[in-house]
Amino acid sequence: MDLRLAGKTALVTGSTSGIGFAVAKELLEEGVQVTICGRSQAKLDEAIAALKAFQPQAIVEGKLVNFENAASINSLIETMQPIDILVNNIGVFQSKSFDNTTDIDWEHMFQVNVMSGVRLSRHFLPQMILNNWGRIVFVSSECAQLVPADLIAYSATKAALLAISRGLAQTTKSTEVTVNAVLPGSTFTEGAKRFIAEQAQQQHKSDQQVIADFFKSERPASMLARFASVEEISKTIVYLTSPLALATNGATIKLDGGSVGGIV
Ligand SMILES: NC(=O)c1ccc[n+]([C@@H]2O[C@H](COP(=O)([O-])OP(=O)(O)OC[C@H]3O[C@@H](n4cnc5c(N)ncnc54)[C@H](OP(=O)(O)O)[C@@H]3O)[C@@H](O)[C@H]2O)c1
Incomplete structure (x- = not known):
């Protein structure tokens, strides 16, 4: 299916491996110009080489960023042109009991998982609205609803993303901009x-x-x-970034293999 994405530009965070890499790969296959990012130049170079091996014509660039650090995110933003698509995919977790999760652990997960998406969306969403077209997808987790006992801090960050995503979607009224969240299961x-x-x-x-x-x-x-395989998650994310998905806005899409349960 042609997702009608050719010529668009995208930033995918946390994209030297995993779900982010698969999203970048599929966007490139759709003719999107993609910026990937990570903390290490060597891993960026490796990821870009792998993406170009799949898609020799691909227009892909790599940016160094540490999402734990506001200054590093600001530096990334300063080097970026307006984009059509932002996939806030970066996320880290620590499996620890609540008692053993320190303030530093909480701060780390909130900075990387939540504030990265806040800072990038604050910069890129107004430009999308001015342009009357844009897509933001937040990659949350089944943990936002399951809240496993060893992942309470991580789950709290993923639940926060749902409120942010829904709130931002409400600012897109009467435009062709959408903001959605996905809840992957174990991938x-x-x-x-x-x-x-x-x-x-x-x-x-x-x-x-x-x-x-x-x-x-x-x-x-x-x-x-x-x-789930990374492709079983990334294909829905890429669909949500497409013009075909305009009617889906402010939604939370479960990609959890059924683990969360419930009828919605
Ligand atoms: N995997 C699952 O089972 C699962 C389930 C539900 C939800 N999710 C969510 O899906 C998203 C992707 O998960 P994943 O498992 O695909 O991740 P992953 O394989 O662990 O990939 C991590 C990516 O994040 C980058 N990264 C890590 N810390 C960073 C930092 N401080 N600054 C910049 N980049 C950083 C890594 O880049 P470098 O190492 O090159 O810096 C790499 O590109 C996350 O939000 C995760 O919470 C995953």
Whole structure:
């Protein structure tokens, strides 16, 4: 299907790997000019080389940024032209009990997961509204609604994104700008692989056993009953960035394999 995205410009955060990389790859396939970003020049170069290997004509550039740091985000913004599409994908998590989650952990997750999207949206959304066209997608998580006991701080950041997304959508009335959020479930990314390997080491189990136990005890309502692939998440995100998705605005789209439950 032609998503009618050719010629648009996009910034995808947290895009040297995982869901962000898959979103960047699919946007490039649709003819979008994409800016990816990350903290390491080596990883950016590697990601750009991989993207160009898929799509030799791709117009893709890499920007160094640390989303923990407001000054670094400001520096990124200063180097950017107005964009059509912003995918606020960056997100980090720490699996810790509430008691062991320090102020520094809370601050870190709020800066990276929430304030990155706040700062970028504050800069880019007014330009989209002036231009009468734009797309912002916030990548939240099933954890915003499930709130696992070992991920309370992370879940709070992901719930905050839902309020921000909905609130910003309400500022787009009578324009062709939309702001939406997606709730991915457990997805087989580099971050997930690290989490599984850590659990396997701590619990003296194989990775496969950790995955089976995880879906049995932590995500019993998942109808997918396995990790989603990054493409199973990124395709919906890319659709939401397209002109075809104009009627979806202020929405929270579940990509959780059924784990959250409920009829809406
Ligand atoms: N994976 C899941 O199971 C899952 C489930 C639900 C929701 N989500 C959400 O989906 C989004 C993507 O997750 P993912 O698993 O695909 O991530 P990931 O594989 O862990 O990718 C991390 C990306 O973030 C970048 N990054 C990390 N910290 C950064 C920082 N301080 N500043 C700038 N860049 C930074 C990394 O770049 P460098 O290392 O190159 O700096 C890399 O590009 C996140 O918002 C996550 O919360 C994921």
